[in-house]
Amino acid sequence: MKKQNVRTLSLIVFTFTYLLVGAAIFDVLESETEKRRKEALDAIEKMVIRKYNISEDDFKIMETVVLKTEPHKAGQQWKFAGALYYAITVLTTIGYGHSTPNTISGKLFTMFYAIVGIPLGLVMFQSIGERLNKFSSVVIRNVKKLLNCKDVQASEINLICVVTTLSCLTIAGGAAAFSRYEGWSYFDSIYYCFITLTTIGFGDMVALQKDNALDNKPEYVLFALIFILFGLAIVAASLNLLVLRFVTMNTEDERRDEAEALQ
Numbered sequence: 001m002k003k004q005n006v007r008t009l010s011l012i013v014f015t016f017t018y019l020l021v022g023a024a025i026f027d028v029l030e031s032e033t034e035k036r037r038k039e040a041l042d043a044i045e046k047m048v049i050r051k052y053n054i055s056e057d058d059f060k061i062m063e064t065v066v067l068k069t070e071p072h073k074a075g076q077q078w079k080f081a082g083a084l085y086y087a088i089t090v091l092t093t094i095g096y097g098h099s100t101p102n103t104i105s106g107k108l109f110t111m112f113y114a115i116v117g118i119p120l121g122l123v124m125f126q127s128i129g130e131r132l133n134k135f136s137s138v139v140i141r142n143v144k145k146l147l148n149c150k151d152v153q154a155s156e157i158n159l160i161c162v163v164t165t166l167s168c169l170t171i172a173g174g175a176a177a178f179s180r181y182e183g184w185s186y187f188d189s190i191y192y193c194f195i196t197l198t199t200i201g202f203g204d205m206v207a208l209q210k211d212n213a214l215d216n217k218p219e220y221v222l223f224a225l226i227f228i229l230f231g232l233a234i235v236a237a238s239l240n241l242l243v244l245r246f247v248t249m250n251t252e253d254e255r256r257d258e259a260e261a262l263q
Helices: 003-052 056-074 080-091 104-146 156-182 186-197 218-262
Strands: none
Touching: 003 056, 080 104, 080 218, 104 156, 104 218, 156 186, 156 218, 186 218
């Protein structure tokens, strides 16, 4: 069997194994906590119904009102600042879900906007990542010259180390700012920055969603939006190097297979 086919098959098997192992670990880590929280919330619900003598239907209405009111604590989600925040989450595929269009025209425009915006964003981040990697190569070569190294060329490992370090510093610095503005713990802020810059975007933690931040804190809004775009460019550069390394390995295997077939 060709090495490339073996590598592809191995990658598929490894990925599915990774998914199964991850599911098992998440089950162990989270399922008991989920069960306890559900029991606690059910107990609170029953207590509130008894204490205020309301029906379960009325409680459900109150619950809906509370949930629907939550996004409005950020300020006006669809004025320019909030709309720009939403547009960025669409273009970058973060998709927090903190605000979603309610009108048919808004939903239609979102789909067409995403069709053009997502490829545009991918190309932009790819291009920025390439420029960043090129700049990192120049810096690495100059540092090696200053250190009188024999080999002054920037290797892939050198670039991966530099860009990964930049990614970590970006996340650490952003986490400090979000911890201050949002009142989150530093660990939770690290988690938020990682989930955002990898475009996972669970939506369990979203910046700019309290104290009318969209209306009253323009400097914080500007910082958050710049952080997302700048941070994504750095993380894209790091991921681009890792993917490029894997693609190069595959290309080398293809060439070997072709050479062996011609012999």
